[in-house]
Amino acid sequence: MAKSSQRNRKPHTDKRRDNDALSSSIAVAIEPIVTGENLYLESVKVGRAGNRAVVKIVVDLPDGPGGVDSDSLGAVSRLISARLDDVDLVEGAYTLEVSTPGADRVLTTPRHFSRSVGRLISIRGADGTAKIGRLESVEGDTLYLKGDEGTYTWALSDIESARVHVELSNSQADSED
Structure with a gap:
């Protein structure tokens, strides 16, 4: 009878729960920065690409028509990056992606x-x-x-x-x- 090897891995749901908790912690850390730039924090998601974490942040205007201009997006990206470095919530190397919802967004709220x-x-x-x-x-x-x-x-x-x-x-x- 062949012996199967078992790895000590967290189940998939535990990883998702960990990523959700990390996403929430990041949101708490950066929301004052985003609102201070007159923007709205739409979402924070943490995932993986290979052995690097990927932090995806979506910002938008709080209300009214129009979209976030590239200068505002660049400025808030730099501030978020500095804040994440200060609070050191993400272990190891990570990629930060700050974007807007896009023109063809799904409407949910x-x-x-x-x-x-x-x-x-x-x-x-x-x-x-x-x-x-x-x-x-x-x-x-x-x-x-x-x-x-x-x-x-x-x-x-x-x-x-x-x-x-x-x-x-x-x-x-x-x-x-």
């Missing part, structure tokens, strides 16, 4: 929807209904989506998934040249 007013979005309801339209407004837990057939009203709790669509019109494309 009331804040995401409020920031997307005026944008073209697609929504799939919990009942399977799917619509694409322009997000007109968000009032409390209700959003108003203007589609080809009129305005649709959705309770946020009835939305299974929603995503912003990237739009490039000729005037936008011309102004970016």
Whole structure:
């Protein structure tokens, strides 16, 4: 009978729990820096790439339309890097990635929807209904989506998934040249 070797490894769920705890500790350490730069800390995730930790941080504007400009992103990245070096939460070498949610973000919170007013979005309801339209407004837990057939009203709790669509019109494309 062959003998199987066993390694002393943590189960996968323990690693995930450790990464979640580390992500939470990092969020607590950097949130004052992010808010001090007039930004919102969207998420912190810790993973691995080979034998290096990868710390992924997503920042956004707190409210209103628009996005984080590259100067602000660079400045907050440098401040976060310095803070992580000071608090020494991540063992060994790590890669720090600081980014924004992106133009075609998935919408999951009331804040995401409020920031997307005026944008073209697609929504799939919990009942399977799917619509694409322009997000007109968000009032409390209700959003108003203007589609080809009129305005649709959705309770946020009835939305299974929603995503912003990237739009490039000729005037936008011309102004970016």
